[in-house]
Amino acid sequence: xANENEKLSVWTSISFWRRSAAWVTGFAVILLIWLTFNTMGxxxxxxxxxxxxxxxxxxxxxxxxxxxxxxxxxxxxxxKKRGHEVxxxxxxxxxxxxxxxxxxxxxxxxxxxxxxQAKNCMNCHTLLGNGAYYAPDLTKAxxxxxxxxxxxxxAMTNTNTTEEAMAKFLQNPSxxxxxxxxxxxxxxxxxxxxxxxxxxxxMSSIDTNGFPRNFSKTVEQFKTGGTNAH
Amino acid sequence: MLTSIKTNEFAGSESKxxxxxxxxxxxxxxxxxxLMGLIAAIQFLAPNFLFEVFDFSVARMxxxxxxxxxxxxxxIGSVYYLLPDEAGVETVGxxxxxxxxxxxxxxxxxxxxxxxxxxVGPGKESTIWLINEGREYIEAPRWADIGIxxxxxxxxxxxxxxYMKGQxxxxxxxxxxxxxxxxxxxxxxxxxxxxxxxxQYWWWxxxxxxxxxxxxxxxxxxxxYGLVKIINAKREIVEMWLWIEVLMLFGSGILGLxxxxxxxxxxxxxxxxxxxxxxxxxxxxxxxxxxxxxxWGKEQGIAKAEGKPGSVMKNGPAMxxxxxxxxGNFLGAGIWGFFHTLPQVNIYTHGTQFTAAxxxxxxxxxxxxxxxGMMYLGVQGAYGIxxxxxxxxxxxAIFLITFGVIGMTIALTIAGYEQVLVERAELGAGWNAxxxxxxxxxxxxxxxxxxxxxxxTFVGFIYLVWDLLTIGKKEAKAAA
Amino acid sequence: xxEQFTDVVPSFxxxxxxxxxxxxxxxxxxxxxxxIWIYFDEKKKLxxxx
Ligand code: HEM
Ligand code: HEM
Ligand SMILES: [Fe+2]
Numbered sequence: 001x002a003n004e005n006e007k008l009s010v011w012t013s014i015s016f017w018r019r020s021a022a023w024v025t026g027f028a029v030i031l032l033i034w035l036t037f038n039t040m041g042x043x044x045x046x047x048x049x050x051x052x053x054x055x056x057x058x059x060x061x062x063x064x065x066x067x068x069x070x071x072x073x074x075x076x077x078x079x080k081k082r083g084h085e086v087x088x089x090x091x092x093x094x095x096x097x098x099x100x101x102x103x104x105x106x107x108x109x110x111x112x113x114x115x116x117q118a119k120n121c122m123n124c125h126t127l128l129g130n131g132a133y134y135a136p137d138l139t140k141a142x143x144x145x146x147x148x149x150x151x152x153x154x155a156m157t158n159t160n161t162t163e164e165a166m167a168k169f170l171q172n173p174s175x176x177x178x179x180x181x182x183x184x185x186x187x188x189x190x191x192x193x194x195x196x197x198x199x200x201x202x203m204s205s206i207d208t209n210g211f212p213r214n215f216s217k218t219v220e221q222f223k224t225g226g227t228n229a230h
Numbered sequence: 231m232l233t234s235i236k237t238n239e240f241a242g243s244e245s246k247x248x249x250x251x252x253x254x255x256x257x258x259x260x261x262x263x264x265l266m267g268l269i270a271a272i273q274f275l276a277p278n279f280l281f282e283v284f285d286f287s288v289a290r291m292x293x294x295x296x297x298x299x300x301x302x303x304x305x306i307g308s309v310y311y312l313l314p315d316e317a318g319v320e321t322v323g324x325x326x327x328x329x330x331x332x333x334x335x336x337x338x339x340x341x342x343x344x345x346x347x348x349x350v351g352p353g354k355e356s357t358i359w360l361i362n363e364g365r366e367y368i369e370a371p372r373w374a375d376i377g378i379x380x381x382x383x384x385x386x387x388x389x390x391x392x393y394m395k396g397q398x399x400x401x402x403x404x405x406x407x408x409x410x411x412x413x414x415x416x417x418x419x420x421x422x423x424x425x426x427x428x429x430q431y432w433w434w435x436x437x438x439x440x441x442x443x444x445x446x447x448x449x450x451x452x453x454x455y456g457l458v459k460i461i462n463a464k465r466e467i468v469e470m471w472l473w474i475e476v477l478m479l480f481g482s483g484i485l486g487l488x489x490x491x492x493x494x495x496x497x498x499x500x501x502x503x504x505x506x507x508x509x510x511x512x513x514x515x516x517x518x519x520x521x522x523x524x525x526w527g528k529e530q531g532i533a534k535a536e537g538k539p540g541s542v543m544k545n546g547p548a549m550x551x552x553x554x555x556x557x558g559n560f561l562g563a564g565i566w567g568f569f570h571t572l573p574q575v576n577i578y579t580h581g582t583q584f585t586a587a588x589x590x591x592x593x594x595x596x597x598x599x600x601x602x603g604m605m606y607l608g609v610q611g612a613y614g615i616x617x618x619x620x621x622x623x624x625x626x627a628i629f630l631i632t633f634g635v636i637g638m639t640i641a642l643t644i645a646g647y648e649q650v651l652v653e654r655a656e657l658g659a660g661w662n663a664x665x666x667x668x669x670x671x672x673x674x675x676x677x678x679x680x681x682x683x684x685x686x687t688f689v690g691f692i693y694l695v696w697d698l699l700t701i702g703k704k705e706a707k708a709a710a
Numbered sequence: 711x712x713e714q715f716t717d718v719v720p721s722f723x724x725x726x727x728x729x730x731x732x733x734x735x736x737x738x739x740x741x742x743x744x745x746i747w748i749y750f751d752e753k754k755k756l757x758x759x760x
Contacts, residue, residue, distance in 0.1 A: 008756055014400070014466065016752040017473035020745050024477050027741055028484040035503070035723065036431075042719045043427040043495050063718050064427045064495050082498075106424070113424045115353030117364030123287035128430055128494040129581035131366055134274070134286050136664040137581055139493075146661040174282065179665045181277040184285045192353040203426055207718055209501070211493030213577050217658025481741065498717045499727040506734040 048102050054089040063207040067105035070095045070198050074205045076143050076215055084210025095201070096163050096194060105198070112199030115192040124183070127203065129211060135183065140215055142166075142197075142204035152178070166200065167193040245310045245321035246611055251331055252307030253605045255338075257695060259300035260598075262342075264688050266293035271681040275674070288349050291362070291369050292342065297593060298367055299338055304601035305448060306385055309405065311608055312455045313389065317396025323388045330384040337377045341370055358422060365429070367437055368419045375420050382413045400469035401458075404476060405451045412444040427495030434490040441592070442511060442563070443483035449559070449600055450475040453522060453552060456603060460549050461529045461542045471521045478514035486511050492573045493580060501573045508571045512564030522556040545610050546620035547701070550628055551603030558595020558632075566591050566639070578654045583676075584646025591639040594631075602694065609698060613706035623697035630690025637683030645676035 010016045046062030054061045055072055073090035092099065100108065116122070122131035125138045136144075147153045147162045154160065156176050157168040169176050170193040173183035188196065269289040272279050280289075313321050321327065344361055351357030358364070359372045370378065386409060393406050419436040423429050454472045457463035488504025526549070533542045543549050566588040570579040579585065610618040649667045657663030667673060717724045727733040 008753075010749055010752045010756065012470065013752055013756065014470050014473060015755075016748065017470060017477060018400075019748050019752070021473050021477035021480065023744055023748065024741055025480040025484070027744075028481060031737065031741075032484055032487065038721050038723055039431065039491070039496050039500075040428075042497050042721065043425070043431065045425055060718060063497070064425060067424075110424050111353055113426065113429075114355065114358070114422070117422075118353045118357035118361070119350050120287045120291060120362060120364045120369070122364060122366050123291045123369075124285075126581040127426060130430060130433075130490075130494070131581070132287070132290055133581065133583055133586055134270075134290070136661045137659065140659075141661070144661045178661070179668075181665075181668070182281065184282045184287075186350055187352075189352070195353060199426075206427055206495040208493045208495060209498055211577055211580060212654065212659035214655070214658035215660060485737070497719065497721065497724065499721070499723040499733055502727060502731055502734040503737065506731065506738065 051089060055091065058088055058090065060087050060089060060205070060207050065089070065202070065205045066102075067109040067198070067202060068100065068102055069205045070105055070108070070201050071099050072205075074143065074201065076140060076204070078216065082210070084213060085215060086210070087205050087207055089205065095198070096161075096167075108195050108198040109202055111192065111195030112197070112202075113195075115188065115196050116199055119186045119188060128206070128208060134181070137212060138200060138203065139206075139208060140204045140212060142201045143215070146178070163194075163197045163201070166197045170196055243314045243320060244324040245314045245327075246608070248321075248324060248327050248331065249307040249309075249311035250608055250612060251328075252303045252310065253608050255335055256300040256303035256307060256601070257605065257698065259296045259303065259338075261691060261695070263293055263296035263300060264684070264691055266290070266296060268681070268684050268688065271677070271684050274677045275681060284346075285349075288345065292345055294367055295345070295369055296342075301445075301593075301597050301601060304604065305445075307608070308452055308601065308604040309385075309389060309409070311604065311611070312401075312452075313392055315459070316399050316402045316455065317392050319392065319396035321388055322391045322395060323384070326384055327388050330381045333377065334381045337374050337381075341374050344371070345369070355422075365419065365433055368416075368433070372420070375416075379413075379416065379420075382416070386410065386413055399465075400472060401451050401454050404447065404472055408444055408447045408451065412440065412448065415439050415444065430494040431491070431496065434487060438487045438490055439484070441596070442486060442508075443480055445597065446479045446483065446514075446559075446563075447476055449555070449596060450479065450518060452600055452604060453518065453555065456548065456552050456600070456607065457522065457525050459607065460545050460552070461526055462544075463525045463529055468525070471517070475514050475518060475521075478510075478517065482507050482510035482513065486571075489571050489573075489576065492576055505572050509568065511571075512560070512568050515560045515564040519556040519560045522553060526553070544616065545606055545618045547618070547624040547628070547697070548603040548606035548610070550620060550624070551599050551606065554628065554632055555595065555599035555603065558591065558599050560595075562588065562591030562593070562595035562639070566643075578650045579646065582646045582649045582654070583642045584650060587639045587642035587646055590635060590642065594635045605698060606701075609702050613702040613709075615702055615705045615709060618702050618705065621697060621701055623693050624701060627690050627694035627697050630693060631687055632690075634683045634685075634687030634690055637686060638680045641676045641679035641683060645673050645680070648673045648676070 042062075043064050045067070046065045048066055048068045050062045051065055051068055051072060054065070069089065071092055071094075073093045075088040075090055076085050077088050078084070079086045116127070121127065121138070124132050124135040126133065127137075128139050129137060141147070142162065145151055147165055149160075149162075153169060153176070154162070154165045157165045159165045159168055167190070170188050171190060172185060174185055266289045269280065269284065270286055270293055273286045273289065310321060310327065348361050351361040362369045362371055363375075368375075389409060390406060393402050415436050418432045421432070450472055454468045457468055458465055484507075485503055486508030488500040489508040491500035491504055529542045570576050570584055570588065606618070606624075648670055652670060653659060653663045653667035657666060717727070723733060726736055
């Protein structure tokens with residue numbers, strides 16, 4: 001009797017669980033592939049035309065803008081509609097003293113991304129929040145008040161723009177320490193440094209759904225004189 | 231363990247000998263991993279330590295690469311070990327398997343030497359091909375990637391051909407399918423793109439779909455094998471559980487991938503997908519935990535009822551590590567993972583010491599434990615002994631390593647908490663906020679405790695090696 | 711009742727994402743429902759079989 005009942009219970013049937021496992025796994029994979037196609041479409045780099053539109057409308061029209069975003073002013077502002085901060089594309093501004101053509105900008109970004117991997121940035125810093133936790137997150141480093149006009153980094157490196165301050169720092173980081181924990185000299189050349197700055201500026205324009213949250217607080221605190229740089 | 235190769239045991243199975251070769255390299259790399267972790271931990275406290283000689287980035291890269299590689303070695307070893315038992319026939323291509331072992335080991339040695347002595351290269355394609363790829367966990371340069379693919383293909387062919395030739399148990403069926411996915415996923419990490427969002431998108435395919443899908447299923451299969459082997463658990467029941475685990479692990483883990491797509495430029499709809507699917511990931515881990523303890527209790531009960539005195543356990547240390555695995559997997563992956571898996575929490579904890587706390591307990595609890603357990607099974611098999619009891623050294627090893635890792639995890643959790651509240655919530659992230667939080671006394675104290683607990687872990691590791699080298703020798707002699 | 715998605719770029723999944731958990735509950739349901747069919751199919755087999 002007991003034996004009979006046991007055989008009739010689907011819950012202890014291997015074949016039920018095997019078929020269910022196959023179905024659930026198969027379907028989850030299909031959904032993931034579909035979602036991936038959808039996401040790929042949304043995170044491919046935008047075009048120069050997208051950027052012109054974004055600059056006119058003061059918002060971002062593609063989640064990951066094209067390389068020529070380095071020719072524009074970038075901001076990170078609270079959006080009421082979305083409930084978090086979003087990048088905002090502003091007016092044009094020179095980058096290392098000039099406007100970069102589509103081709104030049106793409107080449108520079110390529111050099112920068114490649115250098116970021118060759119120098120292993122990710123094993124001290126986080127990029128988009130992923131990586132190591134020994135040094136500050138670089139997602140919005142380009143927008144960080146420490147590097148802006150009036151900030152400690154431009155004064156320390158004796159430069160007048162964010163890009164120059166960053167490039168100079170990157171070539172000789174241990175000469176411009178901000179903390180006992182210093183960035184080591186990684187043999188970054190002048191060209192590579194420019195590429196890296198382009199990479200950082202580009203990354204700051206990516207729509208990260210509000211990460212890091214409250215970044216503007218850092219800006220406010222900085223304006224009232226709070227800073228850790230010695 | 232080292233002498234086992236000469237004792238020519240295993241009832242002549244070459245596959246098991248090959249397994250021991252993999253285990254030996256694995257344990258050496260585990261040691262290297264811990265040493266590198268200690269260097270990196272000291273650098274948090276004394277940033278001048280080895281500055282511009284052996285920087286944090288280098289120590290950390292070797293730390294986590296050694297971690298991934300030793301686990302892959304131990305996983306391959308485990309498969310070669312259980313294959314003849316499960317299939318009922320000897321592994322088909324042992325010669326090729328040995329060749330692959332030596333090729334892989336030579337490649338790993340070259341990669342590590344380059345990491346340590348060359349460290350970084352110029353911003354050119356050649357660096358990515360020859361020195362390092364600069365992508366966390368999968369830094370291995372492209373030439374090595376290709377080598378790894380070839381070696382893995384050989385390994386997979388061996389497993390597949392043996393499976394086709396021998397008995398097709400449920401455990402083997404799951405393993406064969408799972409290994410194919412595991413190996414295939416590596417390809418997703420083998421390309422370069424200028425687009426950092428795209429880069430991270432595919433990078434997580436490798437990392438997440440490994441540790442939270444394919445590796446977990448692998449562990450489910452290992453635990454099933456271990457239970458049958460060590461306490462004579464009933465195969466039908468173990469295999470039914472295995473299919474339930476596959477269902478739940480893949481059902482939650484595959485789309486749970488979304489919890490890494492909250493902030494990398496990917497659309498907002500991932501918030502919901504990532505949140506709810508990954509929130510279910512702990513469920514199978516609870517199930518696995520219950521399963522292991524339940525079976526153990528049941529088999530012991532049956533033995534008692536049948537009037538057999540003593541423990542049903544044929545391998546004390548292996549079983550102890552498998553039980554630790556059941557706990558650790560549930561705690562490290564299940565609880566610590568769930569802590570930060572909802573976007574509402576993750577927006578603050580993303581990329582803090584909190585993540586590191588989870589990473590340590592999860593990798594240790596879910597993988598290190600059971601793989602060490604497999605090594606003990608290997609030793610038992612090598613000496614051909616019926617029953618292997620835990621020694622004082624086995625107990626010190628498991629106690630100190632587990633205590634050390636839990637200690638590190640608690641310390642890092644506290645550090646992470648500080649960091650989340652001060653750097654992220656109070657100061658709103660950014661360069662200055664980061665360093666203010668790093669200097670907080672409570673944060674620094676947590677880093678000190680992490681380092682102390684790291685040393686405890688390392689002492690436990692020494693006991694572990696000592697034990698693996700000596701355990702079972704006496705029994706083997708007595709039997710001979 | 712149906713809102714425009716808040717996301718930047720319109721998409722199918724963006725439309726399903728209508729606030730509290732709509733998208734994820736939909737996907738979970740689609741995955742689990744066929745298991746009910748598998749259940750009854752297995753039950754039938756068990757009855758007819760041995
Ligand atoms: C002697 C013991 C150990 C010490 C001192 C140590 C130290 C460290 C340090 C300093 C980091 C870098 C964290 C950061 O970027 O801020 C790290 C990362 C990591 N370690 Fe360890 N570790 C030890 C043992 C282990 C063990 C036993 C495992 C796993 C089995 C492990 C797995 C990891 C992982 C996965 C990461 C990357 C974490 C992440 O990115 O979130 N470590 N470890
Ligand atoms: C054995 C299984 C697991 C292992 C080995 C593991 C390991 C890791 C590691 C090493 C990281 C850090 C990656 C990095 O360096 O950036 C990570 C991140 C993460 N894990 Fe797991 N994990 C496991 C299971 C889980 C589970 C079951 C959950 C959820 C319930 C989970 C949730 C997360 C989340 C949300 C993050 C992202 C953290 C962040 O935003 O910084 N993990 N995991
Ligand atoms: Fe994950």
